[in-house]
Amino acid sequence: MADSFFDRLTDAKERKYELEKAQRRQQQYRSRLNELERQIIRLELDLETEQADVDKLTRMSLTNLFHTILRSKDEQLELERQQALAAALKLQEAQQERDKLKEEIFQAGVIITDNIQAEQEYKKLMIEQELALKNQPDTATVLTVMENEIAEQTVVVRELNEAFTAGRRVLASLEPAIESLDKAINWGNWDLWANGGMVSTHIKHGHIDDAKQSIATANHQLKSFKDELADLKQNLNIHIDISSLLKFGDYWFDGLITDWIVQKRINEAQDRTSEATHQVRTVVKTLQTEYTSADSILSGMKSKRIAWLEQQQTT
Numbered sequence: 001m002a003d004s005f006f007d008r009l010t011d012a013k014e015r016k017y018e019l020e021k022a023q024r025r026q027q028q029y030r031s032r033l034n035e036l037e038r039q040i041i042r043l044e045l046d047l048e049t050e051q052a053d054v055d056k057l058t059r060m061s062l063t064n065l066f067h068t069i070l071r072s073k074d075e076q077l078e079l080e081r082q083q084a085l086a087a088a089l090k091l092q093e094a095q096q097e098r099d100k101l102k103e104e105i106f107q108a109g110v111i112i113t114d115n116i117q118a119e120q121e122y123k124k125l126m127i128e129q130e131l132a133l134k135n136q137p138d139t140a141t142v143l144t145v146m147e148n149e150i151a152e153q154t155v156v157v158r159e160l161n162e163a164f165t166a167g168r169r170v171l172a173s174l175e176p177a178i179e180s181l182d183k184a185i186n187w188g189n190w191d192l193w194a195n196g197g198m199v200s201t202h203i204k205h206g207h208i209d210d211a212k213q214s215i216a217t218a219n220h221q222l223k224s225f226k227d228e229l230a231d232l233k234q235n236l237n238i239h240i241d242i243s244s245l246l247k248f249g250d251y252w253f254d255g256l257i258t259d260w261i262v263q264k265r266i267n268e269a270q271d272r273t274s275e276a277t278h279q280v281r282t283v284v285k286t287l288q289t290e291y292t293s294a295d296s297i298l299s300g301m302k303s304k305r306i307a308w309l310e311q312q313q314t315t
Helices: 002-058 064-067 072-113 116-132 136-193 195-230 246-254 254-313
Strands: none
Touching: 002 072, 002 116, 002 136, 116 136, 116 254, 136 195, 136 254, 195 254
8 A cells, every 4th residue: 555655656746747847848949939930020021131132133124234234243143042042041940940849839738738637646645645644653753843944944034035125125215315316416516516596406405305205215114124134133223314404595595605515415415325225235135145045945945845755655
């Protein structure tokens, strides 16, 4: 009975492998076929162009008369015919390759049809195997240890992914803030050195307002990011504030000193925002590396558990 079950499980696993392989191949063939279809359209256009060149030289025209007088028409016609033939051969080769790909897609489909139930059968047998092993004291202990390790690692992976995602959201707000402050600095320089007046001042503060909005969003998202890091026993002490930037004085007391003060504060805000972005990006990069590593470990644990289940013979 055990051998019979083991044989059925092995057979289901092999057919499941054939199913997955055929599905991968079919997807690859379809992708190649789509590209080939586009290539065939280009080759058909090339052939039409080359054939048109041949037709031009075979019809009487001033151009043909010119080539005849110079004794170059035959050579030119031969060259055009060779180019048309080369285009036709390329097209024929592509069409033959298309036919082969269609046949390979069909054959992969046959394999998929023959093994379509393999995955469900495999899952069913694995559940049956797992239940049987849990009723055997020795194997039940081993299985429990593996499942606990997988559960713990799953939590680690989830926490890292949540922290990484939260960090990416912060960056998505900080990066536009930097861009807006860059634009505000440029318009501020125009105010300082070219006396841009009310128009440039208005545009400058529009970019400052955009930066404030982005930073307000980033500060809110930072709270969630810090909470996620706290779950990982990590700390990040960042808060950005650019609310002190002048606006009223910049409009009503427009002058070199006021412009210089505003410009100085914009630059300071830019420095603080850039530094915060650098810190967050560094942490996010580390989280990404840790997540990739943890997820790889989790995949290894799951693969090890599956392999162990497949190799056990129940009594």
